[in-house]
Amino acid sequence: MARKKNNALEKDAPDSVIDAISKFLSSPPRGTPSEILEAFTAPGASDYLPPKLFLEAVEQAPVAISIADPNARILYVNRAFEDLSGYQRNEVIGKNESILSSKSTPKEVYRDLWETISSKMVWTGALVNHRKGRKEYVAELTIAPVFNHAGDVSYYLGMHRDITVMHKLERQLKFQKQLTEATLDAAPMVVAIIGSDGKVLLDNHAYKALLGDFRGVEPSELFLKAIEQQLDFKLSEVCSKGNGFNNVDVRLDPPGSTSPRWFSCSGVHMDELDAAAANFFSSQQQSRCCLLLLANEITSSRNQVLEARLNMIRANMVEQQMVQTMREAISASIFKLQGPLNIVRAALAIPDMGDVQMLRNALQEALVSGNEAMQELNDSLPTTKVEERVVVNINEILYEVIRLATDRLLGSGIVVDWQPEEVMPSINGRANQLRSLFKFLIDNAIDAINESTNDYREIRLKTLFDEHELIAEIIDNGPGISSSKRLKVFEPFYSGWQHSRGHSGMGLTMSQEIVMDHYGSIMVDEEHVGGCRIIVRLPVSHTGTE
Numbered sequence: 388m389a390r391k392k393n394n395a396l397e398k399d400a401p402d403s404v405i406d407a408i409s410k411f412l413s414s415p416p417r418g419t420p421s422e423i424l425e426a427f428t429a430p431g432a433s434d435y436l437p438p439k440l441f442l443e444a445v446e447q448a449p450v451a452i453s454i455a456d457p458n459a460r461i462l463y464v465n466r467a468f469e470d471l472s473g474y475q476r477n478e479v480i481g482k483n484e485s486i487l488s489s490k491s492t493p494k495e496v497y498r499d500l501w502e503t504i505s506s507k508m509v510w511t512g513a514l515v516n517h518r519k520g521r522k523e524y525v526a527e528l529t530i531a532p533v534f535n536h537a538g539d540v541s542y543y544l545g546m547h548r549d550i551t552v553m554h555k556l557e558r559q560l561k562f563q564k565q566l567t568e569a570t571l572d573a574a575p576m577v578v579a580i581i582g583s584d585g586k587v588l589l590d591n592h593a594y595k596a597l598l599g600d601f602r603g604v605e606p607s608e609l610f611l612k613a614i615e616q617q618l619d620f621k622l623s624e625v626c627s628k629g630n631g632f633n634n635v636d637v638r639l640d641p642p643g644s645t646s647p648r649w650f651s652c653s654g655v656h657m658d659e660l661d662a663a664a665a666n667f668f669s670s671q672q673q674s675r676c677c678l679l680l681l682a683n684e685i686t687s688s689r690n691q692v693l694e695a696r697l698n699m700i701r702a703n704m705v706e707q708q709m710v711q712t713m714r715e716a717i718s719a720s721i722f723k724l725q726g727p728l729n730i731v732r733a734a735l736a737i738p739d740m741g742d743v744q745m746l747r748n749a750l751q752e753a754l755v756s757g758n759e760a761m762q763e764l765n766d767s768l769p770t771t772k773v774e775e776r777v778v779v780n781i782n783e784i785l786y787e788v789i790r791l792a793t794d795r796l797l798g799s800g801i802v803v804d805w806q807p808e809e810v811m812p813s814i815n816g817r818a819n820q821l822r823s824l825f826k827f828l829i830d831n832a833i834d835a836i837n838e839s840t841n842d843y844r845e846i847r848l849k850t851l852f853d854e855h856e857l858i859a860e861i862i863d864n865g866p867g868i869s870s871s872k873r874l875k876v877f878e879p880f881y882s883g884w885q886h887s888r889g890h891s892g893m894g895l896t897m898s899q900e901i902v903m904d905h906y907g908s909i910m911v912d913e914e915h916v917g918g919c920r921i922i923v924r925l926p927v928s929h930t931g932t933e
């Protein structure tokens with residue numbers, strides 16, 4: 388029967404034990420180890436606590452204690468041992484400690500136990516014991532060797548306690564952990580628990596797969612960066628304010644892939660109880676703040692929306708292109724007409740034209756009708772609507788343009804190496820204008836490659852963010868632009884193509900106008916070799932409010 392923890396020896400027990408010791412000391416049996424006699428009779432022994440107290444302490448200790456000889460033959464057991472094992476001391480004294488063994492402990496555990504204690508070291512471990520009634524329990528056992536004067540092991544002191552309940556709890560905890568992990572792993576969405584220091588404390592299969600897709604870059608960092616940009620959200624604020632977020636669409640660009648991935652993210656504030664010893668008594672208050680991040684991939688539905696948008700953009704661009712072509716043709720006519728009109732104007736300005744009044748009149752008429760023609764041409768220039776500035780993402784715009792150019796790229800056998808900044812901040816800009824800008828530049832890159840005889844044909848598109856500006860690089864491995872033409876290519880109507888293919892030479896001029904309208908810059912990198920590298924810089928700070 389289980390005894391109360393605070394068990395006291397029965398009233399007459401100490402006296403009977405002490406009496407027994409006194410009796411024993413008065414005529415110790417033959418073969419009694421000298422250490423035992425010394426322990427009670429050594430000079431100075433009385434300076435320490437009396438042996439009776441030691442004995443009582445061991446007897447009353449709430450942990451099962453046994454003392455055995457070097458062959459594990461039991462010499463002494465305390466009350467707690469009797470309670471736990473169900474054996475009375477007279478039933479076990481003289482027997483081997485293995486009387487408690489349930490035989491379900493693996494042999495290796497005993498081998499390790501004996502190797503350790505035979506080497507004069509302390510062994511601690513768990514094994515399965517059985518009580519007198521054969522009922523098994525998990526015992527946490529510590530065996531410490533007790534040495535004689537010569538330093539040899541004289542006895543072994545064994546202390547064990549029943550940890551069956553703890554073992555059950557551990558198993559349950561392990562099962563619950565496995566259950567949680569299996570459930571999380573089976574979930575199709577990305578799940579991660581992120582500590583306030585940004586470290587991932589728990590994740591699932593979908594998260595780990597993403598880690599592979601992003602070549603080892605921690606997806607949690609990318610998610611948080613993208614969410615911070617969109618919501619002005621700070622991980623630390625989740626802890627102080629407890630506010631999470633719901634269904635925030637986030638775009639991530641995996642390195643080396645031309646397809647962006649979209650996720651709908653939600654974040655929930657969670658508290659993890661702090662297991663630090665210092666917080667033992669204050670577990671209610673002490674907790675560690677975490678964010679439960681749930682990210683549902685919505686790339687395919689986004690792609691459908693994008694496809695529909697691309698069709699609209701395509702139609703829009705065809706219209707824009709027509710207007711542009713007309714504008715260019717009329718502008719070119721105005722430009723050309725300007726020349727002869729200037730000559731007529733100059734001729735009329737000559738003071739001494741003799742009496743060729745008829746010629747003067749003819750010239751005057753030519754000038755008037757020329758000016759009228761100019762005016763008509765100017766009036767017939769199709770007007771372009773000033774586009775509103777909206778929030779745009781350069782990665783998205785460039786990606787759309789790549790998609791729009793897919794047929795041309797495939798037809799020309801060109802490989803696109805798309806290297807976007809993983810998380811790109813948005814800017815305020817004119818989306819159609821920026822689309823046109825990158826379309827001009829990519830069309831030029833394709834044309835340039837088509838003029839080269841390279842077997843390997845590649846366009847590399849790179850975007851970067853360096854705190855103040857967004858940088859887009861369009862790199863082709865075509866013939867390149869010589870340093871003498873680096874500036875000239877931006878002049879109106881300049882065309883350096885071997886085959887003009889109807890180019891008016893206005894593409895880079897208009898690209899420059901668009902970039903300047905966004906307070907940015909465009910340049911041909913003069914140091915680039917093996918093709919052409921156009922660098923577009925767009926500042927982030929200009930919100931472009933008008």
Ligand code: FAD
Binds near residue numbers: 485514
């Ligand atoms: P055993 O034949 O007794 O031992 C198995 C293996 O242990 C042997 O093959 C050998 O490698 C090694 N071994 C055994 N005796 C010795 C020795 N004297 N010197 C070197 N190696 C040896 N066991 C429990 O199951 N439960 C307990 O609560 C428990 N408490 C113990 C307390 C003390 C103080 C000591 C010293 C031992 C205790 N033991 C306990 C171990 C016990 O003595 C047995 O070794 C164990 O129970 C295995 O018993 P067995 O009959 O299966 O095999």
